[in-house]
Amino acid sequence: MKTFCGRANPTTGSMEWLEEGEDYDYHQEIARSRYADMLHDKDRNVKYYQGIRAAVSRVKERGEKAIVLDIGTGTGLLSMMAASAGADFCYAIEVFKPMANAAVKIVEKNGFSDKIKVINKHSTEVTVGPDGDMQCRANILVTELFDTELIGEGALPTYEHAHKFLVQEGCEAVPHRATVYVQLVESRRMWSWKKLFPVHVEAEDGEKVLVPPSEMENCPGVPSVCDIQLNQMPSSDFSPLSDVVTMFSVDFSKPVQSASTYYRVQLEPVKSGKAQIVLSWWDIDMDPSGMINCTMAPYWVKPTSALQWRDHWMQCVYFLPREEPVVQGEKLYLTACRDEYSVWYNLQRAREGENKADKEEPEADVCVESPVCRCRAHLLWNRPRFGELNDQNRTRQYIRSLRKVLKTDSVCLCISDGSLLPVLAHYLGAKQVCHLGSGCMQPSRIDFYHRSNHLEDKIKIIEARPELLKPSHLEDKKISVLVGEPFFTTSLLPWHNLYFWYARTAVSTHLVSNVTVLPQSASLHMMIVEFQDLWRIRSPCGTCEGFDVQTMDDMIKDSLNFRESKEAEPHPLWEYPCKSLSDPQQVLTFDFTKTVPQHCLSTQGSVKLLRKGKSHGAVLWMEYHLTADISVSTGLMQLSNEKGNCEWNPHCKQAVYFFSSVIESEIQSDPTAVTYAINFDTKTGEIAMDFKL
Numbered sequence: 001m002k003t004f005c006g007r008a009n010p011t012t013g014s015m016e017w018l019e020e021g022e023d024y025d026y027h028q029e030i031a032r033s034r035y036a037d038m039l040h041d042k043d044r045n046v047k048y049y050q051g052i053r054a055a056v057s058r059v060k061e062r063g064e065k066a067i068v069l070d071i072g073t074g075t076g077l078l079s080m081m082a083a084s085a086g087a088d089f090c091y092a093i094e095v096f097k098p099m100a101n102a103a104v105k106i107v108e109k110n111g112f113s114d115k116i117k118v119i120n121k122h123s124t125e126v127t128v129g130p131d132g133d134m135q136c137r138a139n140i141l142v143t144e145l146f147d148t149e150l151i152g153e154g155a156l157p158t159y160e161h162a163h164k165f166l167v168q169e170g171c172e173a174v175p176h177r178a179t180v181y182v183q184l185v186e187s188r189r190m191w192s193w194k195k196l197f198p199v200h201v202e203a204e205d206g207e208k209v210l211v212p213p214s215e216m217e218n219c220p221g222v223p224s225v226c227d228i229q230l231n232q233m234p235s236s237d238f239s240p241l242s243d244v245v246t247m248f249s250v251d252f253s254k255p256v257q258s259a260s261t262y263y264r265v266q267l268e269p270v271k272s273g274k275a276q277i278v279l280s281w282w283d284i285d286m287d288p289s290g291m292i293n294c295t296m297a298p299y300w301v302k303p304t305s306a307l308q309w310r311d312h313w314m315q316c317v318y319f320l321p322r323e324e325p326v327v328q329g330e331k332l333y334l335t336a337c338r339d340e341y342s343v344w345y346n347l348q349r350a351r352e353g354e355n356k357a358d359k360e361e362p363e364a365d366v367c368v369e370s371p372v373c374r375c376r377a378h379l380l381w382n383r384p385r386f387g388e389l390n391d392q393n394r395t396r397q398y399i400r401s402l403r404k405v406l407k408t409d410s411v412c413l414c415i416s417d418g419s420l421l422p423v424l425a426h427y428l429g430a431k432q433v434c435h436l437g438s439g440c441m442q443p444s445r446i447d448f449y450h451r452s453n454h455l456e457d458k459i460k461i462i463e464a465r466p467e468l469l470k471p472s473h474l475e476d477k478k479i480s481v482l483v484g485e486p487f488f489t490t491s492l493l494p495w496h497n498l499y500f501w502y503a504r505t506a507v508s509t510h511l512v513s514n515v516t517v518l519p520q521s522a523s524l525h526m527m528i529v530e531f532q533d534l535w536r537i538r539s540p541c542g543t544c545e546g547f548d549v550q551t552m553d554d555m556i557k558d559s560l561n562f563r564e565s566k567e568a569e570p571h572p573l574w575e576y577p578c579k580s581l582s583d584p585q586q587v588l589t590f591d592f593t594k595t596v597p598q599h600c601l602s603t604q605g606s607v608k609l610l611r612k613g614k615s616h617g618a619v620l621w622m623e624y625h626l627t628a629d630i631s632v633s634t635g636l637m638q639l640s641n642e643k644g645n646c647e648w649n650p651h652c653k654q655a656v657y658f659f660s661s662v663i664e665s666e667i668q669s670d671p672t673a674v675t676y677a678i679n680f681d682t683k684t685g686e687i688a689m690d691f692k693l
Helices: 023-031 035-039 042-061 077-084 097-109 155-165 356-360 383-389 392-405 421-427 443-452 494-506 534-538 550-562
Strands: 002-009 014-021 067-071 089-093 116-119 138-143 167-174 177-186 199-203 206-210 226-228 245-251 261-267 273-285 293-295 315-326 332-338 343-349 411-415 432-436 459-461 479-483 511-518 521-531 569-571 578-580 585-591 601-608 613-627 630-633 636-639 646-648 654-665 673-681 686-692
Touching: 023 550, 035 534, 035 550, 042 077, 042 138, 042 167, 042 293, 067 077, 067 155, 077 089, 077 097, 077 116, 077 138, 097 116, 097 550, 138 155, 155 167, 177 332, 177 343, 199 392, 199 421, 206 421, 245 261, 245 332, 273 343, 315 343, 392 421, 392 511, 392 613, 392 630, 411 421, 411 494, 421 432, 421 459, 421 479, 443 459, 494 521, 494 613, 494 654, 521 601, 521 673, 534 613, 534 654, 578 613, 578 646, 585 601, 585 673, 613 673, 613 686, 654 686
Parallel strands: 067 089, 067 138, 089 116, 138 167, 411 432, 411 479, 432 459, 479 511
Antiparallel strands: 002 014, 177 245, 177 273, 199 206, 226 315, 261 332, 273 293, 273 315, 332 343, 521 578, 521 585, 521 613, 569 654, 601 673, 613 630, 613 654, 636 646, 673 686
């Protein structure tokens, strides 16, 4: 059986469906899974083990047999914990077949085959009875079905079904309950991920202000949660407007309702400001008394406790539908609405005469319908892209560059998705401006921005792919200035935006002989790093809480070797601190003033390790040279000190190539070197790389 997989083609800028073998999807799932991260999460594993031991003890004290249902067993870890804690029997349910097969092997290897039955089904398909998957209902329910938002992986409907059909009334549950916490904050940085700010341009005829469309002002955006490593957000980037409050909790030992509902709390701002963002996280109590607690609280909430790093559970950023000015001490109501899989928030002022006791009263104005983007901008740009467009320093670099190259007779063509460059080019004096997008995003989708600035007749939107551009599209004029950021929505890795080069090649016949191309060139840069924590997602675990999970390590390794081992993967490194062990090195250049060559671009060399540390991998990024003296980086912004701490571009994902083995470097007179070979295949637009330590 074949499977079709969507993949961005950097040479065409569009998504293509490729036929892959039946194993491909499974290997992708395993190679990119977070199983290693979960197995390395010491805090989670210890707390689960303590909670399971306590639950088994409570059942035994009542003189009952301990029958465990473990939904979403994964490696079988929680079932093995239950069996070793004295459970009489465990039903371990895992819907993903390769994972269920691995669980069978791991359970057998650890000697629990007589106590644990692995069932390869969705829990809603499991049957109970003498001829069923389970002989009887369980009296201990163990699950790990949570994501950063708590309910995004379908925990609520799964629990609802389990209580109706698979477990006894009054069963023990590990975890016993989950509690969701919120804090209202003001943050220009986070708000810049949801809303477009005005752009100021000094033009020949005075200052122009590009204004965002009025529809954006009250647009609720999209309902998907923004999950980030909030522990990497400096306290200078946000201002708390409320204390941390409990929003809602779910008791997993009792029947759970998954139907859409809402929760409401009263808040009193601790300071005046603009309410823009709701920060949220949760904790789980593994036992009824709440003595065994596992929390996702960020650094400022529990500053004395050591933080457990994890990537499978982070923290949530929710955007209020609109910015609300709030005054210290006034009464506000924060409402959390949810459906089966997601949560969203609204803020309201308390009405005159309303008091705290009224807060539970249902109200007609509570909207439990999921928010829908009405302004189209949130469908056009993702959150990092909003941040990038709002980055004033970056915009200034483009304005400075355009000023240098534009003349009053310039015929300008912009090739980039959802870009503000055509508007800037018009204001900076270009005679004619046209906008062309990639195959995936037609530039007409940004016409709402042109209309709000009364430019719909000043910028010509061309609905054609670059290779289909005709002289008539350009009113029979030749292009004298070709510009791009470049940015394309299909790009996953930094070099995928080199689609600009392919598009430039496709429109060659429409360019004047001495055309100005901005950026004039690009370069690929690389640096060897030691990660503070990110290494865990690719690091073998071996044993976890005394259980041998080597089978899982081997499985991940096989899947990485299937296709991924010679590939880099995208990560937003502002969220994942690392230190540089080498100097940054330029490894390839791409000349946009010329067309894409027929031959591959290859390089090899070595990079010296100048600092002491563990070489976890190489980071790669692009720099675009807009003019001879103005460049923008999609990766390293600066190396801050002798220790090699790095500051990364917060709007872009960088490429990370994890080394298969880690080398520990010492400072010595003859430093260790890492050799590399990097090959850019101009036919596919992909980069292959290899490193030797």
